[in-house]
Amino acid sequence: MSSESTTDVLVIGAGPAGLTLANYLALQGVSVRLMDRAPSPPVRLSSSVHGPGSEVMQRMGSLGNLPNETPLLTRATAHLGLQPIRLRYTTPGKENLAPPMLINQGKIEAAIREHWAELGGAVEWDCGLVDIEQDPTGVTAVLANGEQVRARWLVGCDGAESMVRKAAGIGYIGRSKRYLLVDAHIDWDLDRGGLTSWIHPDGRVGAMPMIDPDGANNLWRLLALDPDQGTEKPTDDEIVSRVRTVLAERSPYGGIEFRDTTTKLTFVSHARIVDNYREGRVLVAGDAAHPHVPFGGPAIHTGMGDAENLAWKLALVIQGKASEALLETYQGERRPIAAEIVLGKTAPSQIEKMRNPIVRFVRDRVVAPIVKIPGFEQLTTFSHSELWETYRDGPLGGGARFDAKPRPGDMVGDFECVRSADRRRTRLYDEFRGRWVLLVPAGGADPCVDVVRKRLGEEHFAVLERKASNAAGKKARAEADEVWLVRPDGHLAWRGEPQSAGLDEWLEGMLRYGRAKNK
Structure with missing residues (x-):
């Protein structure tokens, strides 16, 4: 039973x-x-x-x-033809x-x-x-x-x-494909501070530095789409041979020696x-x-x-x-x-899948140099690693499109704060632990605190004040006078004046209807 x-x-x-x-x-x-x-x-x-x-x-x-x-994985290099596109995973405003x-x-x-x-x-x-x-x-x-x-x-x-x-x-919905993976000791000049890949219409081949338990500084993981998607699983020797072939076809490292291949396997990956x-x-x-x-x-x-x-x-x-x-x-x-x-809808994925020779020529000769411009490079980096993850257009985001950033739905960065309860210094990200955070001006915002307490419960939110040293500049001074309600996942829920009725309206819409806009 x-x-x-x-x-x-x-x-x-x-x-x-x-x-x-x-x-x-x-x-x-x-x-x-x-x-x-x-x-x-x-x-x-x-x-x-x-x-x-x-x-x-x-x-x-x-x-x-x-x-x-x-x-730390601070960068990646993706090769478009002969053009290296370098992506930085440490970005202005997010260093902390x-x-x-x-x-x-x-x-x-x-x-x-x-x-x-x-x-x-x-x-x-x-x-x-x-x-x-x-x-x-x-x-x-x-x-x-x-x-x-x-x-x-x-x-x-x-x-x-x-x-x-x-x-x-x-x-x-989606598709499933077989990939090849080989871990091997390789002596080459690739950057061990990040990922390297070579983009090709038949699938990219990537190289990732690995940590060797024996302390060697030349262990790499190679990953590539299997050019033979047949039903018969390749042997270990065939896996290594196919990775060598793909690497030679899509990178300048044809003939490079693989030593002590510690891992040789295939796996089916589902892009669904x-x-x-x-x-x-x-x-x-x-x-x-x-x-x-x-x-x-x-x-x-x-x-x-x-x-x-x-x-x-x-x-x-x-x-x-x-x-x-x-x-x-x-x-x-x-x-x-x-x-x-x-589903490959990001800008890097769309660039990677271009198959027309003329379009690829334009991509490699025109698009690649443009992407290397710092502003475009940062945009590509953010798209690749979700550093610009935002819910602005979602059911709980939005507000005036040209409002100051962060906008409701955006991720809020980390910074120093003061706990209202005990005046201890802290950091925003250290105070979440599953809770909401109410950021208030130095003088407090009792009406907003009361609203959040009524809606969410005393134990489910923390009240923090920005440190005075953060209020330098016109934008920062304006922020220091505002109230921000930050969700447990770090995204901005609502921002506004301490006496605004908008916070209660936002919480009412979120809790009752699953839809709310910053007003």
Whole structure:
């Protein structure tokens, strides 16, 4: 006879997205169980994470000392023909934020698991999902071990082959292709401070510096689309041979020697995205919603961004402070970002896929030099690494288009503040931990504090004041006189005058209707 247990949220999948979601829900007082079908933490391929992923960990409180323990990934070079396009992952105005890192996904997961344990949580390994049944009040998950778990909500973070997605009948569009991966010791002149790739209409080939346990400084990971997409899996020798061939065809490094090839494998990567992020009381996040090629870190930080976005909304619904309409904003804000990456709609992806010889000639001779201009280079960098991730056009963003930046929906950068409660100095990103932040002028803003307390609850927000030293210049002085409400995921919710009624109106619209504009 099967046993049955209950929880607010059941999270299936203990990768970066699932771990992030469980942590954020627990920080907001929501009961959660986190399960994974693997018997123990699996070996991971991905070996880098961009700034947005590091920032999620910083706001969560799980980043710790990782940036000082691992090489930083500060740049990337993409070759358009003979033209190198250099992208910088440290950008003006964001120097204080958590950096991109050259770090194995397994180490990221270990850091978030440790934080999860500090919150009293534990991953339940070897818990495969068999089926789900949902009704208007919740979901019953049937596990392979015979246990049945009753949850008010179920979230699938269980990867590209998501059992949750399949069981919920969520549609899935896109394509799947086989890739080749080789780790080898190579002596060449590539930059070990970042990624290098060569763009080609048949698929780019990329090289990523790797950390060698033996201390060698010449270990590299090569990744390329398999030119033979047949059904027969290549042998190890064929994998190495094909990578050599692709590298020779698309880069100036034909004939380069591969020594001590430590890893030789193929994997099928799914560039796909779901039709809907929610089906009743079942939601999906991370690779379960939008798998991506594991090169350069977008899959990791996009999944973590999903989790951080969903957690505070789900918590408000569970706490009875918001209607289920708020959950519709999860897809409204996150799907457009994933679609750009997965379906190749970003500017770099469009440039990469050009096949017409004349168009490619123009690209290499005209477009590439333009992209190298600092302003365009920064734009390309932001597009590639989601440093300009914004929800301005989403259901909770917007306001006057020409208002001062950041605008509602934009990410708010980190800076020094003072806690209103005890006058201690702090930093904005150290105060989130699943909470909202109300930034007020030095003189306070009691009416706004009262509004947020009434709508969100005393324990779910922090009141901070900007340090006086930050108020230099006309723009900064104007900001210092304003009130900002910042969401738990670091995005600006509302900004305005301390006596404005707009804050209460924004919160009312967000909580009741899942739609709100800054007025």
